Amino acid sequence: MRDKRNFDSDTPTTEGYIVESYLRPQWGETPLNEIAQGAVQDWVDDLKDGKLRRSKTVSAPPSPGYIHRIYSVFNVSIKAAVKAEVLDASPCVGIELPKRPKRPKPYMTTKDAELLGSTLRSDYKDAVDFGLETGLRPNELTGMHASQADEEARGFWVTDVYVRRKKVIRGYPKDKDARFIPATDKAWEIYERRTAGRDLTTGCGIPHSDGAKCRSALVFLTVRNRPMNQDTLGYQLRTKAQKLGTATKSPYSVRRGFATRGAEGGMNAFELADVMGHSDIKITQEYVQRTRRTGDRMRAALAQPAGESTPRRARLKVIKGRGTGRGIARSSHRFPSAPKKSEEDAS
Structure with missing residues (x-):
């Protein structure tokens, strides 16, 4: 059923x-x-x-x-x-599932983006850099309309998503709730560059799933003025990485790169979850990858200068197991209220 x-x-x-x-x-x-x-x-x-x-x-x-x-x-x-009252009770209560092993996942660093950017076309380079500055899901990035930019609040509302296989725009993200992402200077610069000189009121040219008429242009188009999608973005990242002989990256590695950068810079899991659209911080934690800088932050918290190694005992022959501990402080971060849309702007 x-x-x-x-x-x-x-x-x-x-x-x-x-x-x-x-x-x-x-x-x-x-x-x-x-x-x-x-x-x-x-x-x-x-x-x-x-x-x-x-x-x-x-x-x-x-x-x-x-x-x-x-x-x-x-x-x-x-x-x-x-x-639906077809069943009185669920047979799925108490089912034990296999444990999912934790392993590092590939993520995009700023150095990776710079290296790939030297071979990527300008349209795809801007998309990668923008994703690294905002943490958008690939379908949120490719579905972003110019009307989602909020110049007064200096940021972007995440509302529209490009459903690539059905070739439609859905008017809400995965969690079905709009969210606000404050723009860095670089993100705003990319937005202005991608929209400069264009008529932003002509509509995106892609059907909207609710049937509404669109009156706003897409931010990210290819050099041929066609809608960008995450499949072609992923293809570009793979082929350029192969050409350079570097580790393959995917559009979602860009999102993990944003989360990792945010954590390194001091954002806690609650702040990252707000920006990334996660209802559970455990999901957010899966996006944050361990780096040397996160280790330096722990050492600094324990009053050990960054880069200073832990003293080792001479002739130590037996090494016992290691453990890790994590703590999260609740965020007091708040975002501005979403602007109300008129019927004409509902698309």
Whole structure:
């Protein structure tokens, strides 16, 4: 049973693949009221061990992270069945999922951006630099309209998203709530450069999912005045990195780069979550990557000068396990209220 969620996104395509490859082969012939908790746990364990019944298109056991994604699609459908009173209770209570290993994720540094920028076209270079200054999701960046810029507050409202596979503009971000991002000088300079000399009231030329008529231009266009999308941006980043012989970067590595820079500069998890549009700071923490500077901040907090190494004992032969600890102070940061839109500006 499918839940009644919004489908103005690329998510249904991904979830459709999961349903056909993992859910339907296992549960397609089983009535919902006959799915027991033990059977669900066995299915999850079989996914982990690579013993699942699966379609011919699936060739290898899924990773722990992908098992969480598969299970999430199944669990959402079960919850929808319970809400619709098709089921009295959920068989998903108490299910143990495989632990997702924590590992460093690639992120874009300012040096990476400078190096790639030497080979990127100016339109893609500006998109990368802007993402590194704002932390926008790739589809938020490519869907940004000129009307989202707030000159008085010196920043940008995140409202519109470009759904690339459906080629439509959705009028709200992932968390379905507009947010404000204060602009750095560099971000505002890029915005002014990308919009200079253009008629910003002609509309974007892309259908809006709510059917409203658009009266604002997109900020980021290619040199051929076509809408930019995250697939072409990702292709440019991959090919240029290969040409330079450097580690491959993706559009989301730019977003992780913003989070890491923000944390290094002193923003706490609550401030970053506000700017990045996360409802849970645990998600924000996954974007922040460990760097030498974050270590220096910890050492400074413990009154050890940056760059000074910890004294080592002579002839130390046994090294015991290490642990880490993290603390977060609640932010008092506040953003200005969102401007009210007229019906004419609703797009």
